[in-house]
Amino acid sequence: MQMQLLSSPFTIFKLLILTLLLQVIPTLTLSPCKTTCGSIPINYPFGLEDGCGAPQFRHMLNCSTDLFFQTPSGSYKVQSIDYDKKTMVIYDPSMSTCSILQPHHDFQMTDVQSAIIPPSQDTVFVLLNCSIDSPVLNHYKYLCFNFAGHTCDELYGSCNAFRVFHLLTNSSPPCCFTSYSTVKFMSMNILDCTHYTSMFNTDNLKGVGPLDWVYGIKLSFSVPDTGCESCRKSGGTCGFDTDTEGLLCLCSSFANSTRECAAGSIISKGQNNAPWTHYLLVLLFVAYFFSLG
Incomplete structure (x- = not known):
């Protein structure tokens, strides 16, 4: 058988x-x-699960319905990651732009994040509606710089969201074009400015009005050589x-x-x-x- x-x-x-x-x-x-979150690819040095990617970038990204970058001041939606140029573009939902005025808000990163994935050199922060006693208009005025020939008057005059500052005072309150290091070491309360906005790809914004600026924050990351x-x-x-x-x-x-x-x-x-x-x-x-x- x-x-x-x-x-x-x-x-x-x-x-x-x-x-x-x-x-x-x-x-x-x-x-x-996981190799994607929505339409955004997730490659080294990033990872969504603990143990994936590089340890320096641990817990920085979160994938729920969309991809978010986590910092002490909140979650910022990731719009894109360019692995060739080593850049990530994020958007602060609480940030004011030319078309919307948001409440007072600080942008903060950890020391590790500031070291390995800081805002890029072509990202500019604009402090708006500053008082005449603001540190960046007095002792630290060197922190403000000329930004492609743009002025506070241009911002307050061109942007519907910022025009309210001009209407309230019948003048143009001081503003300050500055780098991330300024908001890194001083909160909005210390800076004595009520709002901020930021834009990137600023090398291409000479002669371009605020309505056509690309608002958001571009981060520049380094890839650990492991x-x-x-x-x-x-x-x-x-x-x-x-x-x-x-x-x-x-x-x-x-x-x-x-x-x-x-x-x-x-x-x-x-x-x-x-x-x-x-x-x-x-x-x-x-x-x-x-x-x-």
Whole structure:
């Protein structure tokens, strides 16, 4: 009876299928890190899950309905990430623009964020409706600079949102074109200015009116040189140990290595045992095929 069963062509076919399953299933890939949030790609050095990306950028991004950049002062919607130019454009929903006046608000970053992903050189902050006693108009007036020939009068005259400042005083209150370092070290209360706005790509704004400025904040990030090129070439994703923050090569959701994934397999050198879920799949396939006979 047993010899007849094993000699059955259909049984031999099932055994061949089972053999293939045993070889293939343990190497199925379960991606360890999300690669997109909406339409925005998430690549190194960023990561959405803890342990993905570079440890310096840990917990900076959050993906809910959209991608957000997290700072001590709030969540800022990420509009785009350019990995070639190493820039990220974010938008502050509480920031005033030429078309909308928002309540008083500060933009703050952690010391780590200020060091590795600060606002770019072509991002300008504008302090609006400042008092005559404002530090940037007195002791720290050197912090204000000429911005492509634009003036406070132009802002208050061209923008519907800022025109109210001119109407309330029948004059143009002082304003200040400045860099991120000013708002980094001094709050809006200390600066004695009621509102702020910011725009980027300022190198191209000479002769361009405020209505056509691109409002938002461009951040310029640096990519840590952790030697993870070999990890990427082996099919892995650069990540880190959540306890030690040491470099890891994430080969799948269940395996990792210190440098690269094992050649010819998605399972790493550091952990080459398939998880129990894969063995369960094998048993289910075995039960299914033999139930057909």
